[in-house]
Amino acid sequence: xxxxxxxxxxxxxxxxxxxxxxxxxxxxxxxxxxxxxxxxxxxxxxxxxxxxxxxxxxxxxxxxxxxxxxxxxxxxxxxxxxxxxxxxxxxxxxxxxxxxxxxxxxxxxxxxxxxxxxxxxxxxxxxxxxxxxxxxxxxxxxxxxxxxxxxxxxxxxxxxxxxxxxxxxxxxxxxxxxxxxxxxxxxxxxxxxxxxxxxxxxxxxxxxxxxxxxxxxxxxxxxxxxxxxxxxxxxxxxxxxxxxxxxxxxxxxxxxxxxxxxxxxxxxxxxxxxxxxxxxxxxxxxxxxxxxxxxxxxxxxxxxxxxxxxxxxxxxxxxxxxxxxxxxxxxxxxxxxxxxxxxxxxxxxxxxxxxxxxx
Numbered sequence: 001x002x003x004x005x006x007x008x009x010x011x012x013x014x015x016x017x018x019x020x021x022x023x024x025x026x027x028x029x030x031x032x033x034x035x036x037x038x039x040x041x042x043x044x045x046x047x048x049x050x051x052x053x054x055x056x057x058x059x060x061x062x063x064x065x066x067x068x069x070x071x072x073x074x075x076x077x078x079x080x081x082x083x084x085x086x087x088x089x090x091x092x093x094x095x096x097x098x099x100x101x102x103x104x105x106x107x108x109x110x111x112x113x114x115x116x117x118x119x120x121x122x123x124x125x126x127x128x129x130x131x132x133x134x135x136x137x138x139x140x141x142x143x144x145x146x147x148x149x150x151x152x153x154x155x156x157x158x159x160x161x162x163x164x165x166x167x168x169x170x171x172x173x174x175x176x177x178x179x180x181x182x183x184x185x186x187x188x189x190x191x192x193x194x195x196x197x198x199x200x201x202x203x204x205x206x207x208x209x210x211x212x213x214x215x216x217x218x219x220x221x222x223x224x225x226x227x228x229x230x231x232x233x234x235x236x237x238x239x240x241x242x243x244x245x246x247x248x249x250x251x252x253x254x255x256x257x258x259x260x261x262x263x264x265x266x267x268x269x270x271x272x273x274x275x276x277x278x279x280x281x282x283x284x285x286x287x288x289x290x291x292x293x294x295x296x297x298x299x300x301x302x303x304x305x306x307x308x309x310x311x312x313x314x315x316x317x318x319x320x321x322x323x324x325x326x327x328x329x330x331x332x333x334x335x336x337x338x339x340x341x342x343x344x345x346x347x348x349x350x351x352x353x354x355x356x357x358x359x
Contacts, residue, residue: 002056002137007034009054009085011047011075013064016092020060023090023127030131051079055086056137061124062092063101066115067108069203077205080118081231086139089124113209117239144230147172155183156286159191164216164278167245168194169236171226177252178221181265185219188269189281192219196289212239217275219268222249222257246275 012020024035057079065071079085102108125133152175159165170178185192193211218240226232240247248271249262263271309321
């Protein structure tokens with residue numbers, strides 16, 4: 001059971017406030033009183049700060065919530081994936097109803113995929129079963145150490161078309177071991193996607209989830225470090241399994257893996273076509289992609305600098321191109337990220353570019 005003195009972060013859409021308040025009255029009657037109800041009209045503390053102060057997040061999911069990019073990414077995804085707060089998602093509307101309502105537009109499809117991925121591992125609770133879910137809740141106490149950013153040359157361009165493709169899932173600490181396998185698979189003629197395919201202006205989670213939802217094969221680059229990665233194991237892999245996508249674990253080192261039969265990396269090019277009808281582009285040479293973001297992390301929710309195209313490199317942001325027409329440009333003092341503002345210093349670089357350094 002969740003301790004009665006636990007502090008909750010609540011995430012819900014204003015349209016659902018009456019339903020949420022009714023559910024919370026039953027939760028308080030059960031003995032959980034440390035519940036801060038955020039002022040949806042604006043509060044002094046950011047969602048990230050409130051999440052950081054909480055012991056658990058309660059996420060009330062509805063049609064309105066699933067269509068709100070800010071709630072989905074800056075509250076639900078941030079609490080679950082970045083801050084790694086224990087959470088229970090509560091279905092105000094069923095997933096089937098949300099799917100029916102959100103299947104129209106292109107970006108809605110990506111956001112819906114993110115919702116499906118974030119909820120793939122846990123069934124969640126209905127509004128009237130929330131108190132029971134709190135009583136039965138058992139937190140995941142698996143030890144976790146954040147990734148160490150790896151700076152290494154990407155092996156090839158990721159696939160960006162509409163045909164069946166391979167999704168590559170891996171722990172970013174293993175990049176130096178994974179990239180040669182990706183290179184060999186690409187040069188064997190198979191289309192594949194890995195997270196080099198995320199442009200700096202795109203949202204990380206929806207793009208990853210969308211590519212899993214459209215892939216024909218899910219390749220898991222299996223190491224001991226990979227088994228410790230909550231994002232890989234609890235989100236990417238569970239979502240692929242929920243969708244029924246064939247999973248191929250590639251054993252890069254001895255691990256305590258006891259699920260799908262694992263293969264060696266040398267077997268991968270021959271195994272993939274046996275599981276899915278993938279186009280074969282023939283033998284080709286892999287070329288490193290144009291730089292999008294040459295430091296990899298578990299989760300990057302990129303900042304935005306209005307008027308500029310940017311590249312993120314570790315704790316630095318490079319302004320790579322000015323895309324507006326104004327003759328007088330003011331460089332902002334801070335750049336907003338999901339986790340808050342970055343304080344920036346400015347240094348000139350060659351070709352009239354600038355580098356912004358995080359302090």
